[in-house]
Amino acid sequence: MAHKLASAQPSWQKLQQLYESKGKQYNLTQAFKADASRFDTYSREWKSDKVDARILLDFSKNLIDDEIFNQLLSLAQEAEVKKQIDQMFAGDHINTSEDRAVLHVALRDVEGEFKINEAGVDEVKPELEHMKRFSDAVRSGEWKGYTGKPIKSIVNIGIGGSDLGPVMVTEALKPYAKRDLDAHFVSNIDGTHMAETLRVCDPETTLFIVASKTFTTQETITNATTARDWFLEAAKDKAHVAKHFVALSTNVKAATDFGIAQENMFKFWDWVGGRYSLWSAIGLSIALVIGYERFEELLRGAHQMDLHFKNAELKDNLPVILALIGIWYNDFFGSETQAILPYDQYMHKFADYFQQGDMESNGKFITKNSERVNYHTGPIIWGQAGTNGQHAFYQLIHQGTKLIPCDFIAPVETHNRVGEHHEILLSNFFAQPEALAFGKSEDEVRAELGAQASNEFLVKSKVFEGNRPTNSIMLQKITPAALGALIALYEHKIAVQGFIWSINSYDQMGVELGKVLAKKILPLLQAKDASKVDGAGHDSSTSGLLKFYLNNAK
Numbered sequence: 164m165a166h167k168l169a170s171a172q173p174s175w176q177k178l179q180q181l182y183e184s185k186g187k188q189y190n191l192t193q194a195f196k197a198d199a200s201r202f203d204t205y206s207r208e209w210k211s212d213k214v215d216a217r218i219l220l221d222f223s224k225n226l227i228d229d230e231i232f233n234q235l236l237s238l239a240q241e242a243e244v245k246k247q248i249d250q251m252f253a254g255d256h257i258n259t260s261e262d263r264a265v266l267h268v269a270l271r272d273v274e275g276e277f278k279i280n281e282a283g284v285d286e287v288k289p290e291l292e293h294m295k296r297f298s299d300a301v302r303s304g305e306w307k308g309y310t311g312k313p314i315k316s317i318v319n320i321g322i323g324g325s326d327l328g329p330v331m332v333t334e335a336l337k338p339y340a341k342r343d344l345d346a347h348f349v350s351n352i353d354g355t356h357m358a359e360t361l362r363v364c365d366p367e368t369t370l371f372i373v374a375s376k377t378f379t380t381q382e383t384i385t386n387a388t389t390a391r392d393w394f395l396e397a398a399k400d401k402a403h404v405a406k407h408f409v410a411l412s413t414n415v416k417a418a419t420d421f422g423i424a425q426e427n428m429f430k431f432w433d434w435v436g437g438r439y440s441l442w443s444a445i446g447l448s449i450a451l452v453i454g455y456e457r458f459e460e461l462l463r464g465a466h467q468m469d470l471h472f473k474n475a476e477l478k479d480n481l482p483v484i485l486a487l488i489g490i491w492y493n494d495f496f497g498s499e500t501q502a503i504l505p506y507d508q509y510m511h512k513f514a515d516y517f518q519q520g521d522m523e524s525n526g527k528f529i530t531k532n533s534e535r536v537n538y539h540t541g542p543i544i545w546g547q548a549g550t551n552g553q554h555a556f557y558q559l560i561h562q563g564t565k566l567i568p569c570d571f572i573a574p575v576e577t578h579n580r581v582g583e584h585h586e587i588l589l590s591n592f593f594a595q596p597e598a599l600a601f602g603k604s605e606d607e608v609r610a611e612l613g614a615q616a617s618n619e620f621l622v623k624s625k626v627f628e629g630n631r632p633t634n635s636i637m638l639q640k641i642t643p644a645a646l647g648a649l650i651a652l653y654e655h656k657i658a659v660q661g662f663i664w665s666i667n668s669y670d671q672m673g674v675e676l677g678k679v680l681a682k683k684i685l686p687l688l689q690a691k692d693a694s695k696v697d698g699a700g701h702d703s704s705t706s707g708l709l710k711f712y713l714n715n716a717k
């Protein structure tokens with residue numbers, strides 16, 4: 164593949180012209196008035212007869228018409244998106260900088276449909292069986308701690324991709340959780356995180372899950388060592404570690420060196436990216452919390468979305484549509500961010516999860532052809548659960564000077580029917596995109612204000628310009644399968660954007676430099692001697708900060 168600059172594609176220039184000639188002054192009120200079937204044209208419903216999942220994507224409230232949409236589809240064709248999707252599913256080493264395949268889709272190919280020829284793929288099933296046996300034993304109480312008591316608390320120790328997925332999914336699927344099994348997630352190197360967690364755990368009934376793809380991550384190894392010390396203070400005998408510590412890793416040797424018994428090791432493979440790993444052994448805490456069967460439903464839901472992504476035509480392909488609309492704003496309107504706003508309390512970690520998923524994947528400036536891009540790549544992802552965001556930052560989305568495309572997500576059915584809460588919640592879910600799209604004109608404000616309309620500032624302050632684009636995504640219910648499909652939808656959206664921008668979405672070189680510098684600085688802090696700072700080769704700002712710290716450290 165040539166991996167051309169996206170801006171060198173013929174469609175890119177045409178999209179630029181379309182932005183100038185009509186995109187930037189596109190008027191949603193007029194567009195909806197002119198076309199009664201706009202919703203039908205720009206919405207797609209995806210369902211699967213294999214799993215309990217269904218997703219409606221309404222993208223009609225976007226600044227697009229047929230010409231723009233078709234031009235975006237041409238861009239996807241010119242970038243050979245279909246071919247790149249096929250390469251991913253075939254196990255080609257599309258992570259070129261690390262010479263690795265990108266096969267999270269193989270983890271959820273529960274029936275083995277994809278026939279991928281890559282070392283480790285045939286081990287997926289036995290590993291899942293291992294996870295099933297183990298999670299069943301812990302959940303049933305058959306697995307006992309060193310004093311013969313069943314496990315009551317699990318503590319997942321991991322960071323980044325070894326934390327965010329399990330946290331997000333266990334929160335999103337809490338209605339399916341075993342309520343008498345407490346789940347904790349410790350990620351931060353800040354000792355407070357571990358200290359506050361251990362405060363509520365009992366060494367006799369706590370299981371630690373050390374989750375690290377590389378098993379070298381400083382935070383995770385330090386936290387795991389602290390947890391082991393705490394455990395041994397009570398248990399005394401190192402042999403008891405085997406009943407209370409398991410490891411999830413691709414690095415079997417390092418996990419063994421840490422003292423994890425062979426049978427307590429759950430492995431995965433280097434073709435699983437950290438931020439795409441919740442489907443692998445990294446999902447063990449999910450299986451423990453919701454049960455293995457539900458975990459498998461999550462995988463099956465994702466797999467159905469994989470099939471849709473692989474097989475559907477570009478114009479009907481949900482991940483492709485989301486990706487193209489994102490590119491339209493990111494690269495032609497100059498939008499810098501993308502908000503993800505789930506109207507479901509259980510989904511409150513969804514935006515956090517895709518902050519890593521999207522920003523670590525597509526925050527890159529070098530193409531696979533070693534050129535520096537001359538366009539913007541990955542958006543800044545942010546958001547929180549509705550309706551909380553409405554009372555915090557929506558003011559800026561409605562009336563600020565920045566264009567912030569938003570994805571609104573909601574389930575038709577709630578897990579908790581409490582009075583009319585769900586109707587009230589959803590009335591907001593429907594109202595916000597409507598307000599953003601159509602706004603309120605000055606004439607409307609004047610008519611509403613009556614006598615007060617003589618106050619010019621009041622009138623102008625109450626105007627909503629509208630034309631602020633949104634996608635609305637509805638699921639039937641946040642079931643394991645539906646959540647699996649939704650996560651896969653966003654994963655593949657990220658993939659398509661990376662394909663079009665010609666970047667490698669599957670490495671993360673940008674996180675390394677800071678880690679290297681921290682390792683150089685740590686000995687200075689350990690030496691506790693401010694006089695050693697000068698001469699350590701740091702700039703005056705870093706040196707000044709270090710000296711301030713060392714002179715005041717207690």
Ligand SMILES: O=P(O)(O)OC[C@H]1O[C@H](O)[C@H](O)[C@@H](O)[C@@H]1O
Nearest residue numbers: 323324325375376377380437674
């Ligand atoms: O799972 P681990 O090897 O411990 O890695 C944990 C995380 O740290 C790294 O710095 C990467 O930025 C993440 O992609 C990764 O998920």
